Amino acid sequence: MSLDWKQTDIVFVDQPALGAAERLYLPQIWGGMKTTLRHMFKKALRDRTVVQYPEQERPLRVEIYRGVHRLNRDEDGRVACVACFMCETACPAHCIHIEGAESPWADREKYPIKFDIDELRCIYCGMCEEACPVDAIELTPEFKLVGKSREEMIFDKEKLLMVYEQTKNLKPRKDPAITGYPETGHRDRVP
Ligand code: SF4
Ligand code: SF4
Structure with a gap:
């Protein structure tokens, strides 16, 4: 089998250079923490996920639940x-x-x-x-x-x-x- 390709078919992609702040990874860590905290407070205030089982039970999606x-x-x-x-x-x-x-x-x-x-x-x-x-x-x-x-x-x-x-x-x-x-x-x- 012959490889039918030309040098111009190859695309070289340079690795993006990191700035001084990016090399510290602090902006990325802060970005990730912001997302985590946003979800944490959103869940805690509006959408409580903890239920006091067995006194309380979550509503089940009967059609798709895979039980007995x-x-x-x-x-x-x-x-x-x-x-x-x-x-x-x-x-x-x-x-x-x-x-x-x-x-x-x-x-x-x-x-x-x-x-x-x-x-x-x-x-x-x-x-x-x-x-x-x-x-x-x-x-x-x-x-x-x-x-x-x-x-x-x-x-x-x-x-x-x-x-x-x-x-x-x-x-x-x-x-x-x-x-x-x-x-x-x-x-x-x-x-
Ligand atoms: S018996 Fe259980 S493990 Fe086996 S196919 Fe059915 S659900 Fe899956
Ligand atoms: S053996 Fe019975 S339950 Fe299992 S796949 Fe066949 S018909 Fe369905």
Whole structure:
């Protein structure tokens, strides 16, 4: 491969010379401090960031908050998951474990007979939710997660479906028709 360039193609950029004040770095330090102090006083006077939890709580952005997982049910009340393993594959923390089986329903091939998420190992990145083609797995605004043992923090299918029942009014299931998967969700709205 030949390098087809001319000397005139090269632009030399001279390093700007620093003045005496700039060599001391004091103007730059003062400029930075001014910005820090401005934000500090603005926050302290107008926009208080400290809340007295648990008596006070911040308002959560329900649609985007990434808390405890849930497994959604479809419009017929069945688990919406089709056991495609996309979430398990995408999970960087390897905390999802699924066992699929032949589905008893005509509109899908498989469904999960076992679906576990280790909530302690999870880093709440949301990759599982992004990967799911039928919007069956979602993260909820529920963040008060406590348990007395590690085993208790491994959420199985029943527990994940229970979280759906507890949070479905606060955050309704996303419309799976958006994903274009025709066999689940609101089939009549898929083009
Ligand atoms: S939120 Fe991230 S780490 Fe947690 S289960 Fe989903 S993909 Fe894995
Ligand atoms: S990506 Fe969705 S449909 Fe596939 S296994 Fe995970 S939850 Fe089930």
